[in-house]
Amino acid sequence: MQQRCPDRRQQFLFEKGGGCVLIDNEELRLAPGSLLVLPANCPYQFRLTPDTDGFAFSGSELFLRTRVAQAMFTTPSSFWESYYKPYTYDDLTGEHQREKRKRIFTEVSIAAARFGLGCDAAIMAYILVVVVESTLPKLLQGWQPPTKMDSSDTSLLYQYQILVENHFREHLTIESYCQMLGVTRNKLIEVCKQLSELTPLELVHKRMILEAKRELLSSMKTVNEITFDLGFIDYAYFSRFFKNQTGFSPTHFRSLGNKYTA
Structure with missing residues (x-):
């Protein structure tokens, strides 16, 4: 299990x-x-x-x-x-x-x-x-210190991650996150790319996929229930999103986990 x-x-x-x-x-x-x-x-x-x-x-x-x-x-x-x-x-x-x-x-x-x-x-x-x-x-092998980075940038990324954790199911726009953080879109993109090598949207998608995988592998919810829990409007949209991110449909991904536990 x-x-x-x-x-x-x-x-x-x-x-x-x-x-x-x-x-x-x-x-x-x-x-x-x-x-x-x-x-x-x-x-x-x-x-x-x-x-x-x-x-x-x-x-x-x-x-x-x-x-x-x-x-x-x-x-x-x-x-x-x-x-x-x-x-x-x-x-x-x-x-x-x-x-x-x-x-x-x-x-x-x-x-x-x-x-x-x-x-x-x-x-x-x-x-x-x-x-x-x-x-x-x-x-650290071959790493050179970044030319434009300070503790406020790290703090911004951390605050953004907290907001994503609290709101990723709501499918907010990146502009909405920027308004809550009080920064421009370009600034948020710059910091996210510098510190995580991902865009702000990719970080949101990454959190969605993590939650989707967790629910598929460890809960008894149906795929439709998981779809709506994650804020998607219909299963087809969620299935396309999940497959684009992982290479598997939600049903196939769950079946792979079930085979291992059988």
């Missing part, structure tokens, strides 16, 4: 065993030393060997996204594109890297067991370290 965590970013470190995980009908292999990172709202299903062991943590997606945006406004745009995708990080084959990652996760476990919610900020700080360390290394 497909699972998901609506508001929390999840991280799994596999010390032994492993297997595979199904994400959006794509199967990813998991081996000892693999670090799996799942963004909020990402539907997934594990198939693990009985001897699998390791660490699992989750943190508030809003908290992590805010802290990353505040601390890392000069990161390459590809960082944010990667941040919102599930991925496995398999470069922990070196003994030093494995021990370092294990130490971080062990310290988080000890802090959580000893202090519980009383040290939530400290626990989240550890998790933030893992988020950043596991995402940046590959992305």
Whole structure:
């Protein structure tokens, strides 16, 4: 059965065993030393060997996204594109890297067991370290600092993402978002392209598709119900949109997930 965590970013470190995980009908292999990172709202299903062991943590997606945006406004745009995708990080084959990652996760476990919610900020700080360390290394190769970027641009993108999260079902125009943000269309396009490599409209579509996939794989709703829940006027329009974005019709996409769980 497909699972998901609506508001929390999840991280799994596999010390032994492993297997595979199904994400959006794509199967990813998991081996000892693999670090799996799942963004909020990402539907997934594990198939693990009985001897699998390791660490699992989750943190508030809003908290992590805010802290990353505040601390890392000069990161390459590809960082944010990667941040919102599930991925496995398999470069922990070196003994030093494995021990370092294990130490971080062990310290988080000890802090959580000893202090519980009383040290939530400290626990989240550890998790933030893992988020950043596991995402940046590959992305920084050959990167040059952007010539026109500051923290206000990152803040604008973050505010836009919040608005998209709250209104993507309403199919607002980009001009409507610009009015709520108090910026011009050109400014919003510039910031979105610089930081996410996507246009404002593509970011809205990406959020719609994520929700559509989640509903198709993890809910009992009919495709027509999902169509109207996402604000589309009819199934034919929604089906064309979904197929243009994913290469599959909604019904076909759902059937692929059902075959895996059968």
